[in-house]
Amino acid sequence: MSSWRVGAGTTTNKTSCSARRSSDSSNIIGEALNRLSKVDSATADRVPDLARFVAFRNVLVHGYAQIDDALVWEVASTRVPELTTVLAGLLD
Numbered sequence: 001m002s003s004w005r006v007g008a009g010t011t012t013n014k015t016s017c018s019a020r021r022s023s024d025s026s027n028i029i030g031e032a033l034n035r036l037s038k039v040d041s042a043t044a045d046r047v048p049d050l051a052r053f054v055a056f057r058n059v060l061v062h063g064y065a066q067i068d069d070a071l072v073w074e075v076a077s078t079r080v081p082e083l084t085t086v087l088a089g090l091l092d
Contacts, residue, residue, distance in 0.1 A: 026076060029083070030057020047086060049079065 034054045037044040044050055056075060060067060 025080065026072065027057055027061055029080065030054050043090060046090060053083065
């Protein structure tokens with residue numbers, strides 16, 4: 001995925017339910033990364049796309065734009081697993 005632009009999108013019931021659960025997870029992840037950046041900038045600098053995760057969380061929580069459920073699903077299914085691998089490595 002080359003872009004994380006958030007904009008208007010169409011929603012299907014199947015996608016919408018999964019995307020809303022993914023949205024909740026993205027909220028938690030984004031908030032945790034935001035806090036990490038404030039308390040341990042050296043570790044935060046080792047997390048790829050940290051600022052994008054935080055910005056994505058802000059869009060979801062504050063409703064800056066209409067949420068594209070397909071984008072939420074893409075981030076949750078592609079980017080979060082990548083992030084999990086990076087964070088697991090930082091914990092070792």
